[in-house]
Amino acid sequence: MWGYLTLLPLFLALWAIAGVWIVFAIAVANRSVNLTQGFPYISICGSYPPQSCIFSQVLNVGAALAAWICVVRYHQLRDWGVGRRLNQLTLWFGLICVLGTSIVGNFQEKNQKPTHLVGAFFAFVSGNIYFWLQLVLSWRMKSLPQPGEPWLRLLRLSLCGLCSLLIVAMIVLHHWPLRSASAACEWALAMLLFALFGLFAVDFADLDGCALCLRPRPGLQPPPASATPSLASPTSSQLQLSRALSPHLPHSGAGSGPEPPGGPQEEPPGVSPPRPDGLGLRLTPAPEPGGHAEPARSRHPLPACPCLCSEGAQEARAQPSFCP
Known part of the structure; x- marks a missing residue:
């Protein structure tokens, strides 16, 4: 196809x-x-x-x-x-x-x-x-x-x-x-x-296909959370989850997440490597015949954490696309 x-x-x-x-x-x-x-x-x-x-x-x-x-x-x-x-x-x-x-x-x-x-x-x-x-x-x-x-x-x-x-x-x-x-x-x-x-x-x-990726500069603060978490969009819910988990995550460098088990993961073939800031285009390879293309995953996925300290974070935790 x-x-x-x-x-x-x-x-x-x-x-x-x-x-x-x-x-x-x-x-x-x-x-x-x-x-x-x-x-x-x-x-x-x-x-x-x-x-x-x-x-x-x-x-x-x-x-x-x-x-x-x-x-x-x-x-x-x-x-x-x-x-x-x-x-x-x-x-x-x-x-x-x-x-x-x-x-x-x-x-x-x-x-x-x-x-x-x-x-x-x-x-x-x-x-x-x-x-x-x-x-x-x-x-x-x-x-x-x-x-x-x-x-x-x-x-x-x-x-x-x-x-x-x-x-x-x-x-x-x-x-x-x-x-x-x-x-x-x-x-x-x-x-x-x-x-x-x-x-x-x-x-x-x-x-x-391809996707347009916007990457913030290192050190920039995320936008403030919505005043009404129940009406927050999936993007704002994800930001709330990241802020709720950030006090419990070890920091190995500026803006870096925890090291995944088994060492750093490589990007799938045909996917543009992430850059620290700016605008990029992520190309998605076509699936093999009889198979399905694997979706691009984050280089540093957030680990599961029981500490969900806010109502917005709990709502974000319920989103299966962010925390499977």
Whole structure:
């Protein structure tokens, strides 16, 4: 069973490809572009209403989906042991590509041509560099998992090389000028970049989902307990339980809990290691066939303690998800 993270790249590719061709069809139908005078650029098709509204919406939604894919891919590579600097550099090129896509959709060529051209440069060039870096990571780091068939590497290599050739050809043909040929290169380049994003579905096939984790800084005091414990949420009840148990727990360091029996427990594979503060993304591996994925457990679980000193703590103790 494919998770929603597997379907996300496929949806992006289908959404973007179908969206730009619908814009082209509307532009031809209402004669905003004349095919007898030459094949139009994507931007020309999306410069006139009503298709300009659809064009902006398609690219904005596509940019949001692409940004989410880049972030998930960043955390996946981090869990696989990719170096922080190279991984962050790859992420930044992906996000610049996303920004350029949004600029292209919101600043049409007819209304704001210089800004539109800057966005197109970011989208095409940074997007191509992003996928080249992804390919370099898979070739240089032999220890990385290689999902999918072996020929997928060659397919990605071919698509990245073709994208680079199309970028050069598009610029050269535009200045000759052979505008129709340059526009055809632009359409082919956009389709290939959408297809490369869609191929991330193979890499995300082993992921079942993800969760956003907020981690407070060490030494910060927890928020005050609710004045009415009976109406407290599960999160506030858990905080009350932790405060009730804290006087009875030994402290081995700032903010650290008791050592579990048998030594420290390791995180399950595919789960991001906890960090002292900030915001993180926890990826959940897909369950094995015929089995179930184990839920991620805390590194320092609270031991059972008979000393429940407050009504809020007793209510929290009754929650099976916090204290089994």
